[in-house]
Amino acid sequence: MNIVFDLDGTLIDSAPDIQAVSAKILGKLGKPALTIEETRNFVGEGARILVSRMMAARGIEETPERHAQIFGEFVAEYEFAVEKAVFYPGVVDALAVLKGGGHKLALCTNKPELPARAVMKHMGLEPIFDAFIAGGMTKNPKPDPEMALKCVADLGGGPALYVGDSGTDAQTAANAGLPFALYTEGYRKSPVDEIPYDWAFDHFDLLAGIVAEAQARHRAV
Ligand SMILES: O=C(O)COP(=O)(O)O
Numbered sequence: 367m368n369i370v371f372d373l374d375g376t377l378i379d380s381a382p383d384i385q386a387v388s389a390k391i392l393g394k395l396g397k398p399a400l401t402i403e404e405t406r407n408f409v410g411e412g413a414r415i416l417v418s419r420m421m422a423a424r425g426i427e428e429t430p431e432r433h434a435q436i437f438g439e440f441v442a443e444y445e446f447a448v449e450k451a452v453f454y455p456g457v458v459d460a461l462a463v464l465k466g467g468g469h470k471l472a473l474c475t476n477k478p479e480l481p482a483r484a485v486m487k488h489m490g491l492e493p494i495f496d497a498f499i500a501g502g503m504t505k506n507p508k509p510d511p512e513m514a515l516k517c518v519a520d521l522g523g524g525p526a527l528y529v530g531d532s533g534t535d536a537q538t539a540a541n542a543g544l545p546f547a548l549y550t551e552g553y554r555k556s557p558v559d560e561i562p563y564d565w566a567f568d569h570f571d572l573l574a575g576i577v578a579e580a581q582a583r584h585r586a587v
Pocket residue numbers: 372373374375408409410411412413416474475476477478
């Protein structure tokens with residue numbers, strides 16, 4: 367089966383790296399860095415929205431020019447912010463088990479392409495994924511279904527499961543017509559029961575079982 371994964375808040379906790387970027391950018395403007403809590407809340411809809419939220423949170427008035435300037439500075443630093451990211455518990459083993467079981471895996475992230483590629487390389491994820499779509503590689507970011515559908519097509523088509531941590535991911539899966547497994551320990555902004563999902567899980571040890579159920583469900587229809 368094809369399995370499409372979100373990145374930030376699903377496979378890795380990258381908030382400390384993003385917080386460090388905010389410290390550099392906001393520091394130059396004489397403003398305090400984002401807190402980890404703010405960072406987790408601001409991630410999920412891509413870097414442009416993250417920068418808008420960061421500006422609003424620090425009382426920086428947003429004009430198109432000001433946003434473009436701060437966004438440019440942010441993205442220039444973002445590519446090198448990979449040192450603090452950590453995998454959520456069980457991710458490495460779960461990905462190896464799924465890959466070893468013959469499943470095809472795709473990464474589908476709103477994180478811009480350069481930092482997404484950089485963190486994948488740093489975390490040794492490149493050989494795991496058979497398809498990769500990041501922010502800026504399609505016309506529309508998630509929750510538009512374009513990224514997820516492109517991942518499934520790049521994997522060769524066929525049944526797929528989408529795995530993510532947020533309401534944006536739930537919406538993406540719904541828009542793409544894919545079943546959705548919600549990882550509950552990421553950057554979720556609403557209670558689990560307010561996010562539509564087919565499966566919810568709090569540890570990656572549970573994912574192989576969910577994939578087996580998704581396959582069985584697909585065979586049954
Ligand atoms: O960078 C973002 O805003 C989100 O990244 P994600 O799609 O991997 O959660």
